[in-house]
Amino acid sequence: MPLMSDIVAHYQSQFEQHRNAWSWSGDHSWQAWRQAGWNAFVARGFPSQRQEEWKYTNLAALEKLLLSCEPCVPDPLIWDRLAPQILLPTAQRIVLVDGVFMPQLSRLQELPSGVKVEPISAGAQRQGVYLRDLLQQACHTTPFGALNTALVSEGVWISLEPDAAMLEPLLVVHVTTRAHRATHGVNIIELADRSKLTVVEQSIGLTDQPYFVNLVSRWSLGESAQLEHIKLQQEGERSYHIALTQASQQRSSQLSSHTFALQGNLGRNDLQVSLQAPGAFVRLKGLYRVGGKQLQDIHTSIRHESPDCGSDESFKGILADSGRAVFNGKIFVAPQAQRTVSQQSNHNLLLSDLAEVDTKPQLEIFADDVKCAHGATVGQLDAEQWFYLRSRGIEAALARTLLIEAFALDIVASVPAYPVRTALEELLRGLIHE
């Protein structure tokens, strides 16, 4: 066995101690599944900046934290603190606190027919083989995906039957209340043919002490299915948020995903989409905002595996103080994926001399009948726009806010779900005017 780094040894002891603690996964097959995840993590090791995928994101601080993965019983009385943070208070929702499903905080009574939302623990016994297969594919591709498999405590499983539709947004809320813990969660969304769902995923931190949230999401979209996904990252001041999302799309399915990485010490989102049948379309949008010494890292990968698919990607970043951002957007077009149309852009607004952005759009194209374009810019507020506002008597602070707002709200404007869009606009305005 190769020499283990301290952090791997730490997680190994956590793994050994708690591997039997999650009641839902006690049987032998689940144990073997966890073990496979653990082995993959050990093989990959804890990531360092020597690896291309982590070149610009330094995890040394996370590596030094010896966080507990022990299962806990959360305080059910946090609702008063949580409520103001919930984006849509009246929507149906499923709430997990510190990696535990909280029925008393969730609202799942009014789901339309054909829509099932339940914690993984409930489905694990009933459909273990199916779930393991589903999660297996995800787990080993990144070190944290593998670690997630070894240590996952709970998750959300959403499935829609063919033709089912949930028109009101569904909320999935992951809350962290306790510090010095690492929580590993999963989100599964399965849309059968022609089904339709809007889901808002919120990650909320209620502590300003260090903690680590490690999420894995698996989405599958059947023929002509439509998924609209909005993610809001509102983590605590000293948090680490690492999330891997893998989506597969069948014929004529449509996926729209908006990522808003707004708060938190360090955030990393890996979004991997595979367009597997003709006519599938994906829209990935996002906004990251960093200040202080925060870092947000977005890695996206869109694989065009089949002809006649489309992708539209646009990420924007606002960087203040000593904030840092990383964007890596990969578009892959397979030899058979003729008539692919793909568009990608990344725009960054630097508001401080100490801020830094590292952006890398990336095209890998093996088919000839394609239209692929990408663009990336880094700059400061436009001098002419600034002058225009100032010359009309608008004071400096307001002019600045207005310009930043215009830059950011562009991404919000493309959120199709009306109630989510207005709630987001309000939230963002509040943040920008801070």
Place this chain on the structure above:
Amino acid sequence: MNESAKTLEDLIAQEYQHGFETDVEADTIPRGLSENTVRLISARKKEPAFLLEWRLAAYRRWLGMNPPQWASVQHPPIDYQDIIYYSAPKSQKDGPKSLDEVDPELLKTYEKLGIPLHERAILAGVAVDAVFDSVSVATTFKDKLAEQGIIFCSFSDAVQHHPDLVRQYLGTVVPVQDNFYAALNSAVFSDGSFVYIPPGVRCPMELSTYFRINAKNTGQFERTLIIADRGSYVSYLEGCTAPMRDENQLHAAVVELVALDDAQIKYSTVQNWYPGDKDGRGGIYNFVTKRGDCRGANARISWTQVETGSAITWKYPSVVLRGDNSVGEFYSVALTNHRQQADTGTKMIHMGKNTRSTIVSKGISAGYGQQAYRGLVRIARSATGARNHTQCDSLLLGDRCAAHTFPYMEVKNATAQVEHEASTSRIGEDQLFFCRQRGLSAEDAVSMIVNGFCKEVFKELPMEFAVEAQKLLGVSLEGSVG
């Protein structure tokens, strides 16, 4: 298959035109690489001690290094012991005193290649330093240039006659430990060109080097060093060919450019090394390190390259923008056909204030060609007001080729403006239809569209080169449509 498509197939299958071999007796050292090889090369060239020490240091560094794995090219591992590191045409052992003394066989070779070495050179106004395998065989116009204090000679001559300049600048732009191939080159480089332009002098003619790999199993490791002193200007051209062979041959060159205050260097390359046959047998591995250093304020370095040859190209001509207000430019057309692979691009490192850089990269892939643009734009914290614009476009001809783009942007200064745009597409049916409808043949139409695609780069090339580049593309490209 319709008739026009057939003509295109014929055209695309056209063979390499410079694939002849010249039969000259050569002075060749045994194959293999060791400290003794390095010493032997140094001794043959009667080098001063400092250079031997430098070579040995590089060799020792090289031993501890690994070949880079990150490029998106594939080739079997190279056996560095199976290469001949020094090969010189024998009759040149004592060095030619004038052109008349140069082996007529050699001159014929260059004539075939169409290089203006004789009086034609005067008409063309091009001063040529021709490098044959490992040594420089003739440098024209030396005296005329010397009148203005310009030094243009082979690297070995520079080592003999201007050791101080060599010592001052060698390895300051590309340090020996820079990368695997640069370290190898530093250890075993055999010859190359040396240019020094004194302060305030505008070099009156285009300087040019022609590289040719002739002998079998040899590697070519040339080293070029160009220094433009304050306020001077030089335009430098480089061309390359090699005979057809079934084995792969290694070419690992290093080019260093130094531009001091207000100086300007324009470096143009038309690279037409043997690309291998249509099944990918043979061809040159072109692993080259090229870098310019804008050391002074208002300096300007411009790279223009047309890459049509080589089995594998691994090349990133870069500019370090150290001086305030300095400018870096990179214009590139790269073509991969048959089984060729190219991983090429540039690095622009902005350090000085108000530094500017422009990158225009045009990639054309046909057949099974694999092509990648890999670029880095780094804006250091000190580079207030820096500006970069990057444009990289790929054109795909045929459904078996590939084009990749890997641009890195690292920005640490809020006043910087960095823009990148890229597109990938093929020649549109409608464009072709438009041309065909107006009576152009399919191949003329494709040639016209491709030339239009490359125009931004070709206009940066000196006249003679632009014509040659267009012809080269014409030969190896037309078709793959229909």
